[in-house]
Amino acid sequence: MAGPEATPVRDAATVVLVRQGGAEPALLMGQRGAAAAFMPDKYVFPGGALDDADWQVPLAVPPDPLCAARLEADGRPGLAAALAAGAVRELWEETGLILGRPGRWPVAPPAGWQSFAATGHLPDAGALRFVFRAITPPGRTRRFDARFFLADAAAIAGDPEDFGRASDELGHLHWVPMSQARRLNLPFITEVVLGEVAALLEAAGDGDAGIPFFDNSGPVPAFRRIR
Template sequence: MTKPAPLRPVDAASVLLIDRSLDRFRVLVGKRSSKHVFMPDVYVFPGGRRDRHDSRTPVSAPLHPAAIERLLLHTPARTRQATLHGLGVAALRELHEEAGLTIGNHVSGKPGALPFLPDLSALRFFARAITPPGQSRRFDTRFFALFTDEAEIDPTAAADSHELLDLRWIDIFEQLDVDMHMITIQVLEELKRCLQEDPSLPFGTHVAFFRNHRGQVVRNTL
């Protein structure tokens, strides 16, 4: 019997929204519904797959040039520009859909379109992870960090959705009291390392890249 080909990872984006207003760093997480096939009943950062229309969605401000430079690494040349733009849009679209938060300028548009023009300019690209083979779903996820004050977001405005439940702000440097998948913890640890090196999270720093090698998750840098 022919062995099925491994699933090809699809592009996805996730946002680590950081609140630094209380002299500490807190990040927004929510619990995935038990109805999800991929990673049900665990806490994650808002995010999801890049939809086809994300690459064509207009924005109020593009990604920072330094973020683009890092995103270009190990990105297929034939899809580069569409992928980069679409990843930034996907990150903020998912944040809006899953947590009710809007980053950008409100607009009145046609049904089905985003009710705002995403502002991608403050997204810091700091981590990337590819789901290992053998999973029911595989994603090539780019993780972006975003400060609430830079995005003019009120942390108390985050609201549960049918996709993310029990939204909460967790202190990055305290012991976790929520159930997370190992890769989510690794990305959170990466954010902690970046903040310890420079709390401002400057654009263009090296990006952690987690992927599978001979059955083990390895960390490289971009």
């Protein structure tokens, strides 16, 4: 029987949705169930593994060219659009929020996208900013090559407080003030991403040091930056 080290690494996308305008920025987070196979009871950002259908989805706006180049730095054409689509789909499934623009689908929506398409929107990849990448270390029951996207809640179509169409995958969905987020039961990588997002929001676009990447793809863990 194959050991944990043989666990396949799946592409994944996560959305760090930030809400500005209050006393401090707030982030949308939810709690995974106690019986979840991956990170039970932890508070996380909406996200999950890519589906095959995510590669087929038409976008209202394509990914930012620099973000796309960094997402495809490993030489996989089309990955940027697929990851952006997957991020939008996961946000929709887990929160019921629409990161999209009104428009008609030029093709029949693929499996997993019918409910989103029924809202009359196409996914908006232009609202997503690639900010972090991490590969789950060996030895875990599930492993992901996760790309984290930052998005402003102002890009949401509809009420950002309306979670009525969310699935039951995440509980206790709420907007968490930045200063309070670290008090929650968080996975290690979520804590790291929180620090990176806080620094990005404080810097307000000053400079570009590349994308932090926790690379556990090989036998020796490495931290590097995607330029």
